[in-house]
Amino acid sequence: MLSPLRHIPGPYLNRVSVLRALHGQRARSWISSVHQLHLQYGNVVVVAPNEISVNGDPKYLHDIYVKNFPKSQFYGQFGNHGHPNMFSSLANDVHLRYKRVLTALYSKLAIFSPKNTTRANLVEKIGQLVQAVDDSSRTNLGIDVYSLFASLAMDVVLAFELGASNGTDLLLRPDKRHIIISHRQVALMGFWTTLMPRLWNWAAGTTILQAAQKIEAWQLSIYSHAENNVPAVPATANVSTLEALKKHGYKERAAYSFLSDNIFAGHETTAIQLTYLTYELSRPANLAKQQRLVDGLREAFGVPGSSDAVIDDLERVDTLPYLNALLDENSRVHTSIPGAEPRVVDRPYLVTVRGGRTVALPRGTTISCQPYSVHRQREVFPDAYLFIPERWLAYEGEPEDEFRARIKRQTKFMMPFGKGVRMCLGMNLALIEMKLAVANLYWHYQSRLCSDWCEISGRASEGPANPIGMGESSQGRNTTDEEKMVMVDTYTTRPLNDECWLEWYRHGEVVQ
Ligand code: HEM
Numbered sequence: 001m002l003s004p005l006r007h008i009p010g011p012y013l014n015r016v017s018v019l020r021a022l023h024g025q026r027a028r029s030w031i032s033s034v035h036q037l038h039l040q041y042g043n044v045v046v047v048a049p050n051e052i053s054v055n056g057d058p059k060y061l062h063d064i065y066v067k068n069f070p071k072s073q074f075y076g077q078f079g080n081h082g083h084p085n086m087f088s089s090l091a092n093d094v095h096l097r098y099k100r101v102l103t104a105l106y107s108k109l110a111i112f113s114p115k116n117t118t119r120a121n122l123v124e125k126i127g128q129l130v131q132a133v134d135d136s137s138r139t140n141l142g143i144d145v146y147s148l149f150a151s152l153a154m155d156v157v158l159a160f161e162l163g164a165s166n167g168t169d170l171l172l173r174p175d176k177r178h179i180i181i182s183h184r185q186v187a188l189m190g191f192w193t194t195l196m197p198r199l200w201n202w203a204a205g206t207t208i209l210q211a212a213q214k215i216e217a218w219q220l221s222i223y224s225h226a227e228n229n230v231p232a233v234p235a236t237a238n239v240s241t242l243e244a245l246k247k248h249g250y251k252e253r254a255a256y257s258f259l260s261d262n263i264f265a266g267h268e269t270t271a272i273q274l275t276y277l278t279y280e281l282s283r284p285a286n287l288a289k290q291q292r293l294v295d296g297l298r299e300a301f302g303v304p305g306s307s308d309a310v311i312d313d314l315e316r317v318d319t320l321p322y323l324n325a326l327l328d329e330n331s332r333v334h335t336s337i338p339g340a341e342p343r344v345v346d347r348p349y350l351v352t353v354r355g356g357r358t359v360a361l362p363r364g365t366t367i368s369c370q371p372y373s374v375h376r377q378r379e380v381f382p383d384a385y386l387f388i389p390e391r392w393l394a395y396e397g398e399p400e401d402e403f404r405a406r407i408k409r410q411t412k413f414m415m416p417f418g419k420g421v422r423m424c425l426g427m428n429l430a431l432i433e434m435k436l437a438v439a440n441l442y443w444h445y446q447s448r449l450c451s452d453w454c455e456i457s458g459r460a461s462e463g464p465a466n467p468i469g470m471g472e473s474s475q476g477r478n479t480t481d482e483e484k485m486v487m488v489d490t491y492t493t494r495p496l497n498d499e500c501w502l503e504w505y506r507h508g509e510v511v512q
């Protein structure tokens with residue numbers, strides 16, 4: 001009865017004990033549970049004695065993330081090598097200090113600038129991606145795109161962090177991709193890392209402890225190599241993240257903490273987006289969408305002049321309407337980070353619960369929005385669970401002003417890269433990397449689900465493809481593509497089986 005959150009709707013147990021929240025997160029079912037709570041109790045729900053989840057009103061997103069309540073202790077565990085970094089810093093002033101060092105380097109202007117090395121690096125890696133798919137298309141075997149895109153993302157992010165010559169070459173060397181598996185093993189420990197750090201070693205067991213040690217040894221060896229081989233770049237070009245950090249006084253492990261975080265934050269999230277987008281495009285019911293993308297690419301760039309031609313016009317790729325619609329819809333439905341982004345109330349703050357009552361939150365209350373739910377507001381996104389890229393384009397006969405107003409409203413309910421001050425540092429890099437990857441792949445190829453991998457659901461003639469579920473309860477018998485592509489119910493998601501097998505055919509080739 002004395003709970004300060006007693007007027008916030010939700011189950012009694014949540015108000016008096018953290019057990020349900022802890023159990024839900026450990027069992028990988030918490031995002032779905034919180035989503036159900038919102039459907040049942042409204043926009044503001046209690047999830048633990050000192051914690052609420054809010055949804056349904058962009059005012060909350062603005063107040064929490066743009067006006068910048070500090071991050072909760074959840075993030076404190078994301079330090080590396082004994083040092084904090086941008087992602088793990090909690091206090092706003094500390095974060096601002098870090099942000100000043102790195103923001104310009106990751107700005108869209110810097111990423112796109114012809115003076116910098118990033119463009120050339122991106123184009124080179126995309127060429128290698130096309131080549132890897134070409135190899136698989138010649139053998140008529142499928143390819144696991146989740147590993148392929150993780151390799152791309154790792155190669156891109158490391159070239160950026162350390163300089164082109166100091167990065168990885170996982171696209172060219174599949175035999176080195178075991179490091180991605182180690183990252184996945186450790187990433188699955190998210191519950192223990194963030195909420196039970198003292199029990200981490202016990203929960204990890206030998207295999208994961210070894211994976212963590214292997215990652216750290218690998219990181220330190222590539223960083224040390226980069227320290228000894230500083231890339232020579234023209235005076236007008238950007239330096240690597242490592243060099244930028246060093247210039248600002250962050251040395252050795254204090255700098256490495258940022259790099260290791262960017263590797264974790266950057267490679268998996270990008271791979272997840274690309275995997276789900278190419279999966280969606282390959283589903284029988286979505287093949288018309290794939291064709292629409294191909295038609296748009298042909299219109300913009302003609303047909304490839306050779307099998308290794310690469311579209312390198314970043315500006316044009318960046319503005320292709322249907323490609324953008326695909327990325328927006330994919331990041332809505334299959335957002336890489338669907339879990340709550342918790343912040344702490346550090347000033348007087350009021351929320352309005354179902355029924356209209358206003359409740360003042362005590363300072364210290366943890367408050368969050370979870371992108372999974374924000375992205376599924378039915379009043380904003382009709383058929384919210386379905387993958388419909390067309391919702392990001394003007395409907396037939398829709399007046400321009402109504403279209404603009406609709407997109408503005410939809411955008412207010414999107415947070416695939418977070419929102420506000422603590423929004424993703426690597427967003428501009430990730431976005432153009434993903435656009436280049438999808439544009440180049442579908443310029444050369446068409447894709448299909450690999451029938452040796454799964455029972456394929458749905459038909460080309462049918463309406464929208466079924467929504468993909470969240471959490472193991474949607475896994476069924478784990479035999480169809482829809483079951484295999486269920487999203488893991490964790491802060492950062494991934495496909496339940498850690499794989500997605502697609503077949504690629506050159507345009508004009510007969511699809512098997
Ligand atoms: C598609 C790819 C990516 C997605 C979907 C993504 C998503 C996100 C999200 C949702 C957040 C906010 C998390 C929160 O507040 O709980 C975030 C923060 C962050 N991301 Fe990304 N990210 C991506 C790629 C990258 C890349 C490539 C890098 C680095 C090279 C990166 C570095 C960071 C950092 C440093 C932060 C913390 C920013 C801060 O606290 O100021 N991310 N990202």
